[in-house]
Amino acid sequence: MTWISNSITGLGLIFLTHAGYSAHEHSALYSTSAATLASISSHGGTTPTVASLPLDISIETIVAIFMICLGLVLGTPELRPIQWRVWAGKIEREGEDGFIGGDGEVEKDYVGNPFRALESRPGFVDIRKQRREFAAWVREGGQPAPASKS
Template sequence: MAWLSRPLTLVGLVILAHGCYSAHEHTVLSSTSVQHPTSPSATSLPLDIYIETIAATVLICLGLVLGSGAPQPIQWHTWAGKIEREGDAGSGDADKETLGNPFNALEARSGFININKLHKDFVKYQQLGK
């Protein structure tokens, strides 16, 4: 069904663009024409524009859902177990340090830098040099 998703989304986008253009044209024409100010049709859009917009939105949503991939596991332990089992054969775009263990990125990151300690060390270094 992946071959159907892109044309369906494209058709939905074209229909949605046409519905937006029709709504704009109707608004411009109704504001320039002389109409009785109390008539409800003077400000409301025709029903076919509403139907066209809703149908286009449904087509776009359907095309996007059909084109999406398989759902990924939501539970952390399922995902972590999958990553550990696949190891280097996992996703090719992952960093080399995170392959095999999903916690490697957390364990390999550097800690917070203590600016005050670095400043004190720098002052001591300057005093030793004098």
Template sequence: MTILSKTFTVLGSILLAHACYSAREHTTLQSPRATAAAGSVSLPVDIIIETIVSTVIIITGLVLGTKPLRPLEWRVWAGKIEREGAEGFTDNSGKVDRDFMGNPFSVLESRPNFVDIRKQRREFAEWLRQKDKVLQGQ
């Protein structure tokens, strides 16, 4: 959650708590008179307005704090993976989502169960040798 959304939510909560408290105080103070007048007491308009406004503020704060929504359409979602990579799937604090895995179909091309480990080792050793050569050349 960003600071903005936190501020909104806290402010809204304080206002809502205040509205609740006011409503309670109002009914406590007014109940003897109301029983005397034999009718129900409606809350004053300012308390009602405060309740509604505070609820709206809380909702705004929570909505601001949600993660960006994920694309619904397949091609948009797939395009996002290709175009942005892991960067496109972060939460507000910049951490990559736990369930992000890139293109889920890339295993069909990398095929980890059929990996030719000896070839990979050879290639890696070759790469190391090249790198050493470059380093020695400098």
């Protein structure tokens, strides 16, 4: 799909360039003819009228801009979910295969499982359990365990 969007965008840019050049040529030709008419009309006393841009140049400009917008929209990657948990779920289900772009390579912002740090962290510390174990240890005499010699 990338080559289609690039070709549509390129064709739109060519049309837009042609429309700009045509508008420039029209204004240059009009200014030359207006100067000639002004010199003629200064003898006759009438003022020249202002010419607007021809309809075909205006239509070409609008079509070119529409084509450029269409090509850019077709070339955008798929939108990611707003909720991070949905995106992370897709990573866990599909892995790298779910993030292969139009060029066949893994996207640059693929980082793997985003929950890996949460899944590999140690469990929560139970302070009350540790306090009971310490109290039991103190009641038993509180002697440190001998270090094993290896």
